[in-house]
Amino acid sequence: MVAISLPSRRILWCRSGGCCAICRSELVIPSKTGKDDPSVVAEEAHIVAQSPQGPRGDANYPGDVDHHENLILLCRIHHKMIDDQVNEWTIGKLRGTKSSHEAWVAERLRATPQRTQLIPDPGVPNPEDVNFDLIISGAQLWNLLNGASSWRFSYSQEGAEEEVDEMVGMLDELSDWADISGDIIGLRRQRETAKRVEEVINRAAEIGYVFYARELALLITGGAYDEPWPWKQVEVHVPRATVLFEQVAEHMKSAPADDGERTPAADQEPQ
Numbered sequence: 001m002v003a004i005s006l007p008s009r010r011i012l013w014c015r016s017g018g019c020c021a022i023c024r025s026e027l028v029i030p031s032k033t034g035k036d037d038p039s040v041v042a043e044e045a046h047i048v049a050q051s052p053q054g055p056r057g058d059a060n061y062p063g064d065v066d067h068h069e070n071l072i073l074l075c076r077i078h079h080k081m082i083d084d085q086v087n088e089w090t091i092g093k094l095r096g097t098k099s100s101h102e103a104w105v106a107e108r109l110r111a112t113p114q115r116t117q118l119i120p121d122p123g124v125p126n127p128e129d130v131n132f133d134l135i136i137s138g139a140q141l142w143n144l145l146n147g148a149s150s151w152r153f154s155y156s157q158e159g160a161e162e163e164v165d166e167m168v169g170m171l172d173e174l175s176d177w178a179d180i181s182g183d184i185i186g187l188r189r190q191r192e193t194a195k196r197v198e199e200v201i202n203r204a205a206e207i208g209y210v211f212y213a214r215e216l217a218l219l220i221t222g223g224a225y226d227e228p229w230p231w232k233q234v235e236v237h238v239p240r241a242t243v244l245f246e247q248v249a250e251h252m253k254s255a256p257a258d259d260g261e262r263t264p265a266a267d268q269e270p271q
Helices: 006-016 076-084 091-110 138-145 161-179 187-206 241-254
Strands: 042-046 071-075 117-120 150-155 212-222 225-238
Touching (some): 006 071, 006 091, 042 076, 071 076, 071 091, 117 225, 138 161, 138 225, 150 161, 161 187, 161 225
Parallel strands (some): 150 225
Antiparallel strands (some): 042 071, 117 212, 212 225
16 A cells, blocks of 8 residues: 655645644643743545545545545544544545634734744753764664754865765765654664664765754744754764765864963862
């Protein structure tokens, strides 16, 4: 059975405004402590079932049952309700509900004067004070990318063209993994993904690249958001090791000259 494609999922979520099409409750619940990830309580429900034997199933359905036009975003309660009460929640009624809800979301967005933007979270260190950490394992990088709201990659373009092209391909793969991180459920699948990310890091090292990354805690405001919403952004920088060494050497050259004085070991402050 073919899974719902990423473009269809994105269109469904955007047009639904992240709300249940029946009760219009928000389907991503933020953490009150700020230490946990938000909870997703949404379900992407089929109007015509995937299986002919399912709720509102139709063996002769002419279209793609996994297309966004045949999907409706619901909370878990209303997903179960429409599948239990198929005589009330017919194909026609669900399509009307979906259309009405998406029109409501569109009108709400048009009526919102403030544009959507990302701002620093005042409750955490300013992004300018957050350093990049050296990435030494796939698990370390995957823990950052897994569940991120957005991510940005940058890389050195010095060196052989084929190596730069290979590096770009590996970053595209990492972006794809981050894109579907919400669908990678279970410890085994998480571990397998982290191992693949480690293979990417190791291959990058073989062709002369090193990975650095940092996580920024931001807030998204404006648009359909009545209140600022937590937003995790991950930034990954992949310089060439040779370029990095040159920058360190240049920095050391520009550092103040050592006057030769040393503090006796007994008088040094503990680190």
